[in-house]
Amino acid sequence: MKRKLSVVATALLTAATAVLFFTGPAYAATGLHVVGRNIVEANGQTFVMRGVNHPHAWYANRTGSFADIKAAGANTVRVVLSGGRWTTNTASDVANVIALCKANRLICVLENHDTTGYGEDAAAYTLDQAANYWIGLKSVLVGQEDHVVINIGNEPIGNTDPGQWTAATVAAIRKMRSNGFEHLLMVDAPNWGQDWTYVMRDNAQTILDADTRDNTVLSIHMYAVFNTSTSIVDYLDTFERNGWPLVIGEFGWQFAAGEVDDATILSEAVRRNLGWLAWSWSGNTDPILDMTTNFDASQLTTWGQRIVNGPNGLKATAKEATIFGGRPTTSPTVSPTVSPTPTLSPTPTPTQTTPPPPAGACTATYSVTGQWGGGFQADVKVTAGSSAIRGWTVTWTYANGQTVSQAWNATVTSSGSSVTARNVSYNGSLAAGAATQFGFLGSWNGTNSAPALTCTAS
Incomplete structure (x- = not known):
């Protein structure tokens, strides 16, 4: 939704069906990485994203939001960046964003928003241009594989010729790897992220096979296309049945009839151990999607209350990454009471x-x-x-x-x-x-x- 609400509203009217025949991906083991369907830390502990999106590209002065998002219970923040479609987020700015994530013990998903709606929005950049943006930031990204996920391009294809998404995504992944990136990569679906023509669903194996590091996670954005529990469950079932790594990279809430069924998204994500990142902390042109009023964490909106304090929300389900001192997800009963200094990376000692x-x-x-x-x-x-x-x-x-x-x-x-x-x-x-x-x-x-x-x- 965000800065494209009117476009999306006209685009989410139909859905298609397809028969699926997939196999599961392999995995790599550098920093955050994929094992089967799961995202795993370098120490082998499963990490389930629970967080929100922060529109940093348009509100670069709202750096206090990182601490507020952590205080709300999140273990991950997905950060909007721009390489030129809006004010460019430079290497020094991105380095500061990473530092803010680490200081607040948040895994940092960095996304390039320039690609939003390519093919339908004339201002949108290509995925190849997005890859070039990341290559230009390589000096501040290399070495951050334990803390940073690179979301190559936000909603990279609109509803015009969504089939072009497959080749463009394959090429972008290969370009990232050929330029030495070892990070966990995240790729968004076409159709403004919602995949209602099932291009990502039907070509997921091709995408994962393109990654020489076997370290890519697919991301679905769920808005009004996913307005029933059946549509949500059916989509998620396909990925689970075939062992595909998936996160729900954006979603909104059912503020009116026909809108996204957020209650089912949350309950199904918890049941399946799927990561999710709700849209968004504040600053939307349509404020109904803001979780806080004017970035004030003390003023949670209805949407914010659902995400922060709801039965399947952040405070109920988020677990801090073990690299920051959080307890492993395999722990059956205990919670840590230690509060480590957050900016230090783990220092191994002899075994x-x-x-x-x-x-x-x-x-x-x-x-x-x-x-x-x-x-x-x-x-x-x-x-x-x-x-x-x-x-x-x-x-x-x-x-x-x-x-x-x-x-x-x-x-x-x-x-x-x-x-x-x-x-x-x-x-x-x-x-x-x-x-x-x-x-x-x-x-x-x-x-x-x-x-x-x-x-x-x-």
């Missing part, structure tokens, strides 16, 4: 592994996956020996005064510097050579060396 196990025994490997002033996160991988085991216990002694505060996937107890971790009910039995992992949050002061581990099997 420790027990000696090779005899039959029926186990080994354990300790690694620090994130570290900040006074706190850290660590994972321990437990591997069975040449015979199956029914349970395991890992012990270690810290040499530098470290302490464990919270743990998941194991029962962890401490006595002074000595720590004991025992399996829980669902991960004690391991086949020969099989492995499981548990993790924890801890504190340190001065030195955070990795301890030697002892693994005992039963």
Whole structure:
């Protein structure tokens, strides 16, 4: 919707059907990356986007919104940028945006809005021009793969010849990769992002196959085309059935009859573990899509209340990325209380592994996956020996005064510097050579060396 509401209103009148035959993508492992249908952090933890869109290109002075969006519960912000269709967001500005995202512990989805409605809107840029914009920003993007997703072009094709989207998207992905980008790439659908002619749905395998890094996620925008639960469920079912990585990159709300069924979008996204990014924080030409009044976080609109405080909204479902100290999504019960300094990237320390196990025994490997002033996160991988085991216990002694505060996937107890971790009910039995992992949050002061581990099997 946003700055194209009148165009979209005339375009969303029909829908088509198609028969689908797809296979699932492979994956790469650099920074944020795709594994099957999921987005995964570099440490292997699944990350589910829960956030909002921020129209930075038109409101570059509203930098306080990053903190407000974080306070609203988001773990991701999708940031509108322009390479010339509007005031250009320069490399220094984009570097500042990334810094704001990191300072506020938000994963940063950067999108080039210049492409919106190409083929139907004469002012729109091509996807090739969008790729050139990112290439011009390469100096501030390389090295940010853990924190930044590049959304190559927003809604890159309108309703005029939407079939051109496939070749243009393939070429843009290849251009990004040939120019050395390792980031997770996001690609929007045609038809102003809504794919009502199913071009993205029917050509998704071609798009994913074009990525030599196997690291692309597809993005659907859901507005008035998706005004019934059936239309939403049917579309999402296709991607889930075929193992396709998908996020709901934009959507609005059912403020009137015939508008998008936002309640179904939210509930289905939670049920399927799909990421979503609602449009938008403020500043729309049609203010009914604003979540806040004049960017004031204390004045949530009806739409804002649904997204921030609703039963499937940000505060109920968003989990902070583990790179910022958030607990892993595999943790069944605990929530971290540590508040790390947000601008530091994880600093790995040496790992420790027990000696090779005899039959029926186990080994354990300790690694620090994130570290900040006074706190850290660590994972321990437990591997069975040449015979199956029914349970395991890992012990270690810290040499530098470290302490464990919270743990998941194991029962962890401490006595002074000595720590004991025992399996829980669902991960004690391991086949020969099989492995499981548990993790924890801890504190340190001065030195955070990795301890030697002892693994005992039963």
